[in-house]
Amino acid sequence: MKWIKVKVDYFSDDLEETKIKLVNMFDEIGIKQIEVIDYFSENELDYNVNFSSKNDVWSIIGYIVDNRFANTKLNIIFNNLKEFQNADTEFMYEIYTAKCNDEDWQDEWKKYFHTINITDNIVIKPSWDKYEPSGNEIVIEIDPGLAFGTGTHETTSLCVEFLEKYAENREKVLDIGCGSGILMLIGKKLGVKKVVGIDIDEKVRDVVLENFSKNDINNDFEVIIGNLVDDVNEKYDLVVSNILVDVLEKLLEDIEKILEKGATVIFSGILNEKEEAFVKKAGNYNLRQIDRKEKNNWVSFVFKYEN
Numbered sequence: 526m527k528w529i530k531v532k533v534d535y536f537s538d539d540l541e542e543t544k545i546k547l548v549n550m551f552d553e554i555g556i557k558q559i560e561v562i563d564y565f566s567e568n569e570l571d572y573n574v575n576f577s578s579k580n581d582v583w584s585i586i587g588y589i590v591d592n593r594f595a596n597t598k599l600n601i602i603f604n605n606l607k608e609f610q611n612a613d614t615e616f617m618y619e620i621y622t623a624k625c626n627d628e629d630w631q632d633e634w635k636k637y638f639h640t641i642n643i644t645d646n647i648v649i650k651p652s653w654d655k656y657e658p659s660g661n662e663i664v665i666e667i668d669p670g671l672a673f674g675t676g677t678h679e680t681t682s683l684c685v686e687f688l689e690k691y692a693e694n695r696e697k698v699l700d701i702g703c704g705s706g707i708l709m710l711i712g713k714k715l716g717v718k719k720v721v722g723i724d725i726d727e728k729v730r731d732v733v734l735e736n737f738s739k740n741d742i743n744n745d746f747e748v749i750i751g752n753l754v755d756d757v758n759e760k761y762d763l764v765v766s767n768i769l770v771d772v773l774e775k776l777l778e779d780i781e782k783i784l785e786k787g788a789t790v791i792f793s794g795i796l797n798e799k800e801e802a803f804v805k806k807a808g809n810y811n812l813r814q815i816d817r818k819e820k821n822n823w824v825s826f827v828f829k830y831e832n
């Protein structure tokens with residue numbers, strides 16, 4: 526039996542809709558049993574049920590959603606890990622750690638995290654893999670910690686592709702929802718002088734610091750714990766944000782206060798069915814689409830700030 530911890534990253538404002546989506550997600554990906562960990566205290570809550578009873582799952586999800594445990598962690602037992610990885614749902618999630626009552630699983634799960642070439646020149650590797658870079662390849666070492674961002678999720682890799690195209694040698698870049706700091710690290714490696722990351726999840730700070738230290742980057746970066754741009758007082762000419770669309774829509778309402786004239790903004794985490802409405806809304810905040818990429822229904826955009 527294998528336990529996988531999953532970080533549910535986002536809840537929409539529509540709680541009923543969120544509950545239905547989560548329960549359907551679990552149904553789709555073949556979960557047999559789940560256990561909920563209180564994100565803030567790390568205590569296991571009193572829930573540990575078999576998925577055979579949809580009502581039990583409904584009660585767990587209701588509890589999480591009604592209490593607004595954003596970033597709640599779930600321990601999940603799968604019949605088949607592959608089913609989980611191929612799941613097509615509207616929630617972004619990453620496996621970040623695993624435990625199990627089978628000792629071998631400790632190493633077994635590492636099979637699912639490999640060195641990956643996100644672009645021809647950017648490689649992400651976990652610490653346990655050996656990799657000899659060729660030519661000018663940029664190699665970033667990231668271990669899945671408590672934060673989202675290993676590079677395996679489409680929404681992250683699309684941001685990396687856009688950073689490669691738009692970030693080179695910029696003065697400073699802001700990453701809203703920085704997670705593991707993967708995009709900040711890539712920014713630095715691409716020659717950005719200073720990178721600033723914001724995340725609402727306070728655990729992210731240590732993960733980012735650790736990942737920067739692993740990659741021998743010791744200066745000109747900052748992590749702010751806060752909601753979107755509430756605590757940002759400077760302006761930027763490149764901003765990247767990989768969060769789900771409802772959060773990005775909220776971000777749009779305040780984004781102009783942190784944009785320099787002509788700034789470039791990379792948004793990721795938008796399902797293609799929602800892109801039209803998103804681009805329209807962005808237009809209301811003087812953002813004009815200049816680039817677009819799509820992978821497995823996830824769309825990323827680049828906008829130019831025209832004001």
Ligand SMILES: C[S@@+](CC[C@H](N)C(=O)[O-])C[C@H]1O[C@@H](n2cnc3c(N)ncnc32)[C@H](O)[C@@H]1O
Pocket residue numbers: 534596617672673674675676680681684700701702703704705706707708723724725726729751752753767768769772
């Ligand atoms: C999908 S992850 C992206 C992580 C990383 N930047 C990447 O591209 O892989 C989204 C991150 O946004 C953070 N987040 C969610 N809502 C937020 C908010 N309102 N303000 C700041 N960060 C938020 C989450 O904690 C999470 O770390």
